[in-house]
Amino acid sequence: MPTPASREIERLREELRRHEYLYYVMDEPEISDADYDGLMRRLQVLEAEHPDLITPDSPTQRVGGKPREGFQQVPHLSPMLSLDNALNDAELKDFDRRVREGLRGEHYCYTVELKMDGLSMSVRYENGAFAQAVTRGDGQVGEDVTENARTIRSLPLRVKDDAGLERFEVRGEVIMTHRAFERLNEERDGQGLPRYANPRNSAAGSLRLLEPWITASRKLDFFAYFLLVDGQPYFPSHAESLGKLKSMQFKVNPHWKVCGDIEEVLEFCRVWEAKRDELPYEIDGVVAKVDSIAQQKKLGRTAKAPRWAIAYKYAARQQTTIVENIEVQVGRTGTLTPVARLRPVNVGGVTVTRATLHNEDEIERLGVEIGDTVLVERSGDVIPKVVKVTEKSPNARRFRMPSHCPVCGGDIVRVQGEAASRCVNTNCPARLKESVLHFSARGVMDIDGMGDALVDQLVGRGMVSSVADLYDLTPEKLLELERMGQKSAQKVIENIHNSRQRPLPRVINGLGIPFVGERTAEILAETFGSLDHIARAGEEELQSAQEVGPKVAQSIRRFFGEPRNQELVERLRAAGLHFEHQRRRKTGGPLEGLTFVLTGTLPTLTREEAKAKIEEAGGKVTGSVSKRTNYVVAGEEAGSKLEKALTLGVKVLDESGLLRMIG
Ligand SMILES: [Zn+2]
The missing domain is CATH 1.10.150.20 (5' to 3' exonuclease, C-terminal subdomain)
Structure with missing residues (x-):
């Protein structure tokens, strides 16, 4: 029988799922991150009190798994076939001719979708709940990556509408956006780790990590494109499946359409080849599928690939050219970035004259020297990069990081454990x-x-x-x-x-403290409340903030220790910038996100003391009982507030109950 607690837990889960959907699938959040965290925290507290009510589809259960020793092999219900490629218009028209012949005069149409450059994954649902996720593997057998896939927030742990299907399977693409990819590599630079070569590699690597909580931090995304029951398409057309997946609240790439003939397919391919840089993720072509499932069955498949689908591949945006020189650029934190000056080359319609080499470690990894012939690649809007050396030059010259800044002549240092070298002159x-x-x-x-x-x-x-x-x-x-x-x-x-x-986190970010980006700035403001507090905090105190480790703390200390920066801070204060933060909540307390009402006389604590303790632990105290109240703390001679709590089904605690929650 549902109890008030189980009802509240279910209500919170519903609400959290809705916000997850709005944020991660629709990209239209309705509430702030802090409010979301508050709801999550409230659910965590309730579940901690009622561990028997925890279910694997609860939003709290995204990251929970233990480190793995390896991945179990799982056979697919039906093979995950790869697609044949069409490398040009003629090959696409050939494909269409084969389809026409195979269907002997029947009318047919195509569904076209963007071919996202990630890795395919199969996800199984049972009774509406996420049950298992398996990589494509060799197409017949894949690896069980259930614990890691759970952390992908755009993948529902419970579907809102299961279309009346007891079991079904969703296949789609796991990808990493350009932005998440760049951030990950910046982080790795900071940690002195090698960069990932491209978003696909880093998505694949992240999905196969043995520690699910690291996967969670990688911000993977999942786009669905097949809805199967017993390994077979369930709806009579592919377009219908896509529509259904969307209404089931899976993330479906919105850029798809039904095309009446191959000319229309070609037009779609051309349009998106020109616009691919506008997308926040990498695509490498377009997939065209015969829309009718009955016709797909009629066409059948070869040993390797279906006869009813094809991948139209865009020209690789790679080209070989010669490294004429390696120069350095000075960034805002003084970081020196080596940049390859290239013999100009046309890469997918754009003339490329330079490519980033990131840092000395990357140059070492590539083994690139001045004079070498290299393969360069352009993707998205980012500056092109060197993929590999294709031919060594007999007269190759090694690049050396200059000992003095090319702009100001200041000293260059490379801090141990960091990939980057920096100009130390703050006036550079x-x-x-x-x-x-x-x-x-x-x-x-x-x-x-x-x-x-x-x-x-x-x-x-x-x-x-x-x-x-x-x-x-x-x-x-x-x-x-x-x-x-x-x-x-x-x-x-x-x-x-x-x-x-602009609020304080923006100001902190704007100061340009090494290793302090948008997110860290946000955390610092939330934790310390004012710029002055951050500026005077010692390294140890700074590390009390979430995600702030010794290196970041040291960097902050060093920044505020410099007289020049102290002067900057004073001048910005005089200019009237926000130095105080409207703290949204106290972070990390056991009562975070919970609202309390106090009533009656408590045995040992005064009203003020109880209030202070609750607030200290991150909770909020309000004056009157409403549906939004989580707990009423009642002492002797509690009056109407207690009555109201009982009628509304709000949980009632005594003083010792409260103290137990605070811990
Ligand atoms: Zn300089």
Whole structure:
């Protein structure tokens, strides 16, 4: 029989699932991360009190598995076939001719989808709940990656609508977005670990980690495209399956359509080849499938691949060329990035003249030297990279990291355990320029119009020698610059002025402390509440914040220890930036996200003491009982509040119960 606790647990799960769906599948969150965490925390507390009510489909159970020793082999219910490729229009038309002949004059149409560059995975559901996930493997037998796949937030642990199917299987693609991939590699640079070569490799590597909690941190995504029962398509057409998967709240790539003939398929291929850089993930082509399942069956398959589907592959955006030189660029934290100057080469319609080599370790790994012939690759919007050396030059010259900064002549150091070398001169103009650009960037202080050309002039003319100088600029001063009109000068100053409203985490991020990005800035603000507190905290205290380790703490300490940065902070304070944080909650307390009402006289604690203890533990105390109240703490002579709690089914505690929860 459902109890108030089990009802509350189910209600919270429903709510959390809905928000997971809105956030991870629809990309349209309705509540803040903090509110989401609060709901999650409340569910965790309730489940901890009622461990018998924990089920594997609860949103709390995404990451729970123990480290694995290996992966079990699991046979697929029906083979996960690979597709034949069409490398050009003629091959695609050949495929269409074979389909037409195979169907002997029947009318047919195609469903076309983007071919995402990840790895295929099969996910089985039983009675609406996520049951097992298996990699493609060799197509017949894959590996059980259930615990790791559970951590993919766009993959529902319980489906809202199971279409009346007791068991079904969803097949789709596990991918990593460009953004998640870049972040992962930046993290690895910081830890002195080798970079992943591309998003597909890192998605594959992340899915096969033996520690599910590391997989969870990798931010994988899953896009569904097959809905099967007993290994066979369930709906009569592929388009119907896609529609059903979407309504079951799986993530389905929205860019698909039904095409009446092969010309329309070709048009779709061309459109997306031109637009592929706009997508947040990598695609390597288009998949065309005969839409009718009956016709698919009629066409059958060869030993290797179905006859009713084909992958139209885009030209690889790779090309070989010669490394003419290796130069270094200075970033905002002083990081020196080696960049290969290339003999200009056309890669998929774009002339490429340089490629990043990231750092000395990467140069070592590639074994690249000046004069070598290399394979370069372009993907997404990011700067092209060197994939490998294809031919050594007999006169190859080794790259050496300069001992002095190419821009300012300052000393270069490489801290042990880090991949990067840095210019130590905090006044380095190259660093300054990059730091102004970072400070002004979208998502940081959002100063629109503060682009490359403007910053170049401001730094070049000595009008800006620290980000604090931005707040002393006037429209009149800007008018002295080239290509600057009255109106745009006014606009830029207005944007600078508006940036004073950005909350503290943005300000912290804007300072450009090495290893402190968006997320760490957020955590620091939440934990310490003000910039002054962060600036005076010792390394040990800093490490009390979640995810802040010794290296980050040391970097923060070093930053605020420098007189130049202390002066910067004072000037930003004078400019009126936000130095205080509206703390959304106390992090990490056992009562986080829970609301309490106190009533009556408690045996040992005064009302004030009880309130302080609850707040200390992350909970909230309000004056009146409502449906949103989680607990009423009742002492002697508790009155109407206790009655109301009982009618609303709110849980009632005594003082010792409260103290047990606080622990
Ligand atoms: Zn320098």
